[in-house]
Amino acid sequence: MKQWFIKLWAKDETATAAGNGRVAADGTRCVQCGVCGYNCPMGIPVRDYARQGLTVSDDRCISCGQCIEVCPRGTLRWES
Amino acid sequence: MIMTTTSYLIIGNGAAGATAAETIRQRDGQGGITIVTAEAYPMYSRPGLAYVATGEIPPHQVIARTPEWYDRQRIERLQAEAARLDVRARRVGLADGRSLSYDRLLIATGARAVPPPYDGGELDGVVYLDTLDGTRHLLRKARRARRAVVIGGGITALEMAEGLARQGVETHYFVRGSSLWSKVFNEAESAILEEKLSQHGVIVHYRTEVSEILGNWRGKVRAVRLKDGTEFKCDLFGVAIGVKPHLGWLQGSPLQMDRAILVDDYLQTNVPGVYAAGDCAQVLDRWTGQYMLDVLWPSAVAEGRAAGVNMANGRVPYQKGIPFNVCLLFGLHITAIGQVNPHRDAADEAEEFQAISRGSSEVWFTFPRHYSSAWAAKGPNTLRLVLDGNKVVGALIVGEQSTADALRDLIEYEADVSGLKPFLRADSDRLKCEILKFWKSGEWRERPPIVISRSF
Numbered sequence: 001m002k003q004w005f006i007k008l009w010a011k012d013e014t015a016t017a018a019g020n021g022r023v024a025a026d027g028t029r030c031v032q033c034g035v036c037g038y039n040c041p042m043g044i045p046v047r048d049y050a051r052q053g054l055t056v057s058d059d060r061c062i063s064c065g066q067c068i069e070v071c072p073r074g075t076l077r078w079e080s
Numbered sequence: 081m082i083m084t085t086t087s088y089l090i091i092g093n094g095a096a097g098a099t100a101a102e103t104i105r106q107r108d109g110q111g112g113i114t115i116v117t118a119e120a121y122p123m124y125s126r127p128g129l130a131y132v133a134t135g136e137i138p139p140h141q142v143i144a145r146t147p148e149w150y151d152r153q154r155i156e157r158l159q160a161e162a163a164r165l166d167v168r169a170r171r172v173g174l175a176d177g178r179s180l181s182y183d184r185l186l187i188a189t190g191a192r193a194v195p196p197p198y199d200g201g202e203l204d205g206v207v208y209l210d211t212l213d214g215t216r217h218l219l220r221k222a223r224r225a226r227r228a229v230v231i232g233g234g235i236t237a238l239e240m241a242e243g244l245a246r247q248g249v250e251t252h253y254f255v256r257g258s259s260l261w262s263k264v265f266n267e268a269e270s271a272i273l274e275e276k277l278s279q280h281g282v283i284v285h286y287r288t289e290v291s292e293i294l295g296n297w298r299g300k301v302r303a304v305r306l307k308d309g310t311e312f313k314c315d316l317f318g319v320a321i322g323v324k325p326h327l328g329w330l331q332g333s334p335l336q337m338d339r340a341i342l343v344d345d346y347l348q349t350n351v352p353g354v355y356a357a358g359d360c361a362q363v364l365d366r367w368t369g370q371y372m373l374d375v376l377w378p379s380a381v382a383e384g385r386a387a388g389v390n391m392a393n394g395r396v397p398y399q400k401g402i403p404f405n406v407c408l409l410f411g412l413h414i415t416a417i418g419q420v421n422p423h424r425d426a427a428d429e430a431e432e433f434q435a436i437s438r439g440s441s442e443v444w445f446t447f448p449r450h451y452s453s454a455w456a457a458k459g460p461n462t463l464r465l466v467l468d469g470n471k472v473v474g475a476l477i478v479g480e481q482s483t484a485d486a487l488r489d490l491i492e493y494e495a496d497v498s499g500l501k502p503f504l505r506a507d508s509d510r511l512k513c514e515i516l517k518f519w520k521s522g523e524w525r526e527r528p529p530i531v532i533s534r535s536f
Contacts, residue, residue, distance in 0.1 A: 033128030072408035
């Protein structure tokens with residue numbers, strides 16, 4: 001129920017997950033600022049994946065796209 | 081049989097130092113790793129301080145490693161200030177009198193903000209956006225401040241102005257020249273950015289230079305005196321006039337230095353066993369053929385990683401990438417890659433000395449041999465290419481960012497873009513479409529980037 005609610009709350013542009021719904025990262029853009037994880041409604045430490053250029057593989061991820069939306073450096077995107 | 085372990089000593093706990101330590105641990109499970117840091121915090125994101133200043137994230141959120149991470153990695157973290165280097169004894173002397181020995185040493189002490197070159201810099205109300213403590217102090221001061229003046233050309237000054245405006249302080253940005261950061265932005269790009277500053281309530285004053293910071297009887301900032309002799313009232317003075325590599329403590333050491341510590345393609349200095357990485361290191365830049373300073377977070381991470389590999393018995397030349405930065409300023413995305421100076425040569429630009437700003441590279445300000453440029457704009461979305469003959473050597477992208485990855489690759493690979501030349505005067509949509517088509521065709525990949533290793 002809570003997850004459904006959170007998906008409604010996420011911004012329109014990224015509320016619809018693209019690709020396979022997983023969040024990929026370009027590690028060379030990441031400055032480890034932590035804005036991503038701060039905005040994650042599920043409390044996932046997205047920075048730990050982003051800085052290493054890894055796709056977020058945490059089971060809690062609901063593909064809301066908040067982290068992609070808020071990243072100031074264009075590090076995160078939907079995995080295609 | 082006695083197993084000897086290597087002792088690794090790293091001075092500096094920023095992007096380069098922490099990454100080097102992590103890399104060493106991956107390669108050497110036994111060696112002792114010690115990081116010496118002057119700050120009380122675990123490694124934190126310095127670029128993230130901009131988002132602390134705007135209030136988007138709380139200060140603690142920029143801390144990128146936990147104390148538990150250091151424990152798990154078996155990295156000892158020591159809070160102290162390095163004061164002396166004795167390469168013969170292989171020891172680093174600390175300011176508190178202790179000294180530490182090493183088998184392999186990494187100097188990753190970074191850079192520090194330059195204070196104003198005139199009186200008043202020690203007054204209460206002078207703030208910086210350079211360290212976590214300094215940013216916390218800025219936020220505390222901003223809560224009670226009514227009017228701020230910000231000085232400096234470069235990303236940090238703009239971030240500070242944005243942060244203070246968002247904190248509700250009436251913010252005035254004093255610019256010495258007649259446009260914003262003229263070494264990087266052309267007039268049109270500067271105008272777009274200035275419009276954004278105005279929309280966010282920042283008042284820009286061109287050709288305005290401070291000559292002194294004035295304080296009241298309580299030692300607090302009350303105004304600044306300008307070069308024309310007039311006074312401008314303010315109670316907060318934000319300084320972002322660049323940074324200088326922190327090298328003072330290495331005076332008298334045999335390390336070869338220029339604007340920073342010179343290192344070879346293995347990040348080693350002229351002293352065997354001593355390495356340098358990050359904002360205090362000058363690395364050979366293959367595009368300009370010179371030893372250049374990048375004050376860029378991704379460069380520091382990559383250099384730290386390369387230093388870590390080579391310190392832990394690797395022998396892998398560092399593949400320096402093309403210096404690039406993408407930032408979000410006043411809601412505008414800006415990407416700068418490679419040689420982006422909008423001037424044709426040094427004679428063409430007005431003399432404007434300032435120490436290098438964080439978030440930039442010396443390479444950005446240089447000039448290609450056979451300069452030409454292309455420009456396309458659609459509203460606030462602009463694209464400027466700098467070419468050297470048939471190669472794109474620089475790109476400055478404002479707003480819409482669809483071509484950023486493509487241009488980074490084409491510049492990195494020194495791709496022959498003769499196929500794009502017919503479209504360089506096309507409209508913005510057409511030019512971007514052709515760039516993406518050219519990039520996706522992959523023909524430019526046939527020639528891999530040239531790598532020549534050099535060691536001291």
